[in-house]
Amino acid sequence: MGRRDIDYQEVHIGHAMPIALVDCNNFYVSCERVFDPKLEGRPVVVLSNNDGCAVARSGEVKALGVKMAEPWFKMEKLAKQHGIIALSSNYTLYGDMSARVMSILSTFSPKQEVYSIDECFLDLSGFDPQSLVAYGQTIRKTIKQHVGIPVCVGIAGTKTLAKLANHCAKKRYAGKDGVCDFGRYSATQISKLFATIPVGDIWGVGRKISEKLIGMNIETVEDLRTANSSRMRQQFSIVLERTIKELNGISCIELDEADTPRQQIMVSRSFGQEVSNFDDLSESIAYFANSAAEKLRKDESVASGVCVFIQTNPFKGKSPQYHRSVVIPMGEPTGDTVKLVNVAIHGLTAIYRGGFSYKKSGVLLMGLQPKEAIQTSLFDDFAKQDKSNKLMSVMDSINRRMGKGSMTIAASGTKQRWAMRRDSKSPNYTTDWNELPTAT
DNA sequence: ATGCTCCTGCGAA
DNA sequence: CTAACGTTCGCAGGAGCAT
Numbered sequence: 001m002g003r004r005d006i007d008y009q010e011v012h013i014g015h016a017m018p019i020a021l022v023d024c025n026n027f028y029v030s031c032e033r034v035f036d037p038k039l040e041g042r043p044v045v046v047l048s049n050n051d052g053c054a055v056a057r058s059g060e061v062k063a064l065g066v067k068m069a070e071p072w073f074k075m076e077k078l079a080k081q082h083g084i085i086a087l088s089s090n091y092t093l094y095g096d097m098s099a100r101v102m103s104i105l106s107t108f109s110p111k112q113e114v115y116s117i118d119e120c121f122l123d124l125s126g127f128d129p130q131s132l133v134a135y136g137q138t139i140r141k142t143i144k145q146h147v148g149i150p151v152c153v154g155i156a157g158t159k160t161l162a163k164l165a166n167h168c169a170k171k172r173y174a175g176k177d178g179v180c181d182f183g184r185y186s187a188t189q190i191s192k193l194f195a196t197i198p199v200g201d202i203w204g205v206g207r208k209i210s211e212k213l214i215g216m217n218i219e220t221v222e223d224l225r226t227a228n229s230s231r232m233r234q235q236f237s238i239v240l241e242r243t244i245k246e247l248n249g250i251s252c253i254e255l256d257e258a259d260t261p262r263q264q265i266m267v268s269r270s271f272g273q274e275v276s277n278f279d280d281l282s283e284s285i286a287y288f289a290n291s292a293a294e295k296l297r298k299d300e301s302v303a304s305g306v307c308v309f310i311q312t313n314p315f316k317g318k319s320p321q322y323h324r325s326v327v328i329p330m331g332e333p334t335g336d337t338v339k340l341v342n343v344a345i346h347g348l349t350a351i352y353r354g355g356f357s358y359k360k361s362g363v364l365l366m367g368l369q370p371k372e373a374i375q376t377s378l379f380d381d382f383a384k385q386d387k388s389n390k391l392m393s394v395m396d397s398i399n400r401r402m403g404k405g406s407m408t409i410a411a412s413g414t415k416q417r418w419a420m421r422r423d424s425k426s427p428n429y430t431t432d433w434n435e436l437p438t439a440t
Numbered sequence: 441a442t443g444c445t446c447c448t449g450c451g452a453a
Numbered sequence: 454c455t456a457a458c459g460t461t462c463g464c465a466g467g468a469g470c471a472t
Contacts, residue, residue, distance in 0.1 A: 027453090048459035055453085055459070068453095071458040089459095116453050206451045237465065239451090266461050315458055327446085362460095 017251065018124040018132055018155055018183060021162035022105055022139060025150040025170065027118035028056035031097045032087055034148040043084045047072055050270050050420050051088060100147050108139055113255050119166075121159060123255055129183055136179035155181040159253045160246035163203040164221065168193070194222035194247075204243045209236065221247065261299050261370065267292040268362020271418040274313065278352050281310060281361055282345055283413030288363040289344040290408055293337040296365055297396060302333040304367030306340060308347035313359035322358075324351040333369055336388045337395065340365070341409055361418075 024030060028046040033039045043060035047053065053069045054061070064082055066075050072086065079086065098117045106112045111123035124132060136153035143151050154166025161182055169180035182190060199219055200210035218224050225247040233241035242252040267288040275281060285308060296303055311323035326347045334340065344363050398407045 050457095050459070052457085052459050069459070073457040076457090118453075204451070208450065237450095239465070262462075264462075268460070270459070313458090 017157060018127065018129065018181075019157065019159055019162045019255065020109075020122040020124050020132075020136065020139075021115075021119060021154045021159070021166040022122060022143075022151050023119040023154075023166050023170070024101060025152060026056055026058050027098075027149070028089060028094055029058045030149045031094050032090075034097070035093075039085060043082055044087065045075075045079075045084060046087050046089050048089065050272060051086075052270065055089065097147065097149065101143055101149055101151070104143060104146055105139070108135075111255055111257055113257055121162065121255055124155065132181045132183065133179050136181065137177065140178055150178070152178040153180070155179070155183065157182070157249045158246040158251045159255070160203050160243055161249065164197070164201070164247075167197075167201055191222055194225055195220050197221040199224050202243060202247070204239060209240065212236075261301055261368065263366075263368055265292050265295050265299075265303075265365040265368065266362060267295070268309070268360060268364075269420065270360045271358070272420050273417065274357040274359050275418050276354070276357055278348075278354075279413075280415070280417050281352060281358060282348055282411070283416060284361045284418045285344050285348050285363060286341050286409060286411035286413070287416070288361065289341040290337055290412055292363050292365050293335060293340045294396065294399070296340075296368070297335045297392060299368070300371045301368040302335045302371050303330060303340065303365040304333040304369065305329045305365070306343050306347060307364035307366055308344050308351065308362075309364070310348070310351060310358050310361045312356050316357075316359075320356060322353060322356045324353075326351050327366070329367075333367070334388075335371065336392060337409060338388075338391075341411055345411065 029039070029044045032044065032046065039058075041060075042058070043064065044058040045054045045061050045066065046056040048055045048069075051072055053071050054066055054075070055069065057066055057068070061084060064078060064084075066078065066084075075084070078084070094117060101118075102112070102114050102120060105120055105122065109122035109124060113121040115121060124135070127135060132155050136155060139153055140151055143149055152166055152169040154162045154164065154169050156162045156165045165180040165182050169178050185193065197220060198210075199205055199213050199221060200207070202221055202224065205213070205224070213219070213224065218227055224244060227244060229241045229244040232244060245252050269284075269288070271284070275284075289306070305327055307325055307327045309323065309325035312319060312321050314321065314323075328343050328347045330339070330343065395407050399405065
């Protein structure tokens, strides 16, 4: 009989160690609006690479029912009907805006975890519990004034609950004016509120898990909160068990301030058009390996292995499918573009098969370590290594000064037939649907 | 038994 | 006219292998 290992009556959600989750609203769209106020009040989407999918939607677009990551071609008709403005992503701009937002937010707490480009956790323990809502309002006002970006603030005792509180603030389920503090609610109110929120809205519960949960009649946040966590661990994973505990105010996921270097670096892209021959693929692989190596050196890391993959278009079910990858260990961990590119192309020769239309390729640098930690082998030629380091430094500084891509390796080619598709729409198309000639 | 590495699945933004 | 569907990261857990 469903013995429960948590006494729910005793749990006071949101009190113990308040954590705030500050999340920018429709971040990419909001960034664009800062620099083009005409976009205000109008339906706007920002598209992913290749103009593939919607990665950010304004409130007006969400109201039209456009889902996150929805392919552009599927909403094109709707877009035309409602004059949706579609913009290509400008990652340089978003990165810069993010840095400004995060820098200001860091002044609101001694402990900050930057969780993604548009959100961060702030440790608010020690603050007056009565004043947290007002504090959240101050945060919102400050960011809006100084950067022009609207944010919402969720406050609760665990990270999972803070995410949920933020969700409530955004959806206006609870809280007002973009701030929701679960600490202001009684246990009964929380239960009622949670019973209205779909289980899939919880941080850590994605499509697969939520489908399975709904199949077990666990449909709302409240259903999951009161589920038997140890039994759920057996049927799902330790991750879901932690989520359930966190929903009950038991902190299992610590605030992580550490700025740890990445463990792997992936550069991959879908092609603007499919390519079949080896030379085109080889150019793309060289280009991606070069780009990955640049990131690697920016992190001051070296890679001990390279993974190369190529694949056909999985959405073209009728065409013959092929996807394959290979991992090549580096003899010695390195950050040298020339070595990494050569190894990557060598890997490509091992997996390439003619007769397929390839849609995507990529390079993954793995086994990353801090540069200073590498053991140089006895047989290594120090002069040679020094020369390689100097060459890479020159290359990086030229690209910093003259702009990305000024200096690259010849193998990445000049034809680049695989490059991202951007010419499929004229500039006007992507800035204003109203400028489109109407179909006849 | 125990500890690894590799690979896959999942989730997140 | 048609066809058109992102990228990058970490974690968990199982398989396979070595000790």
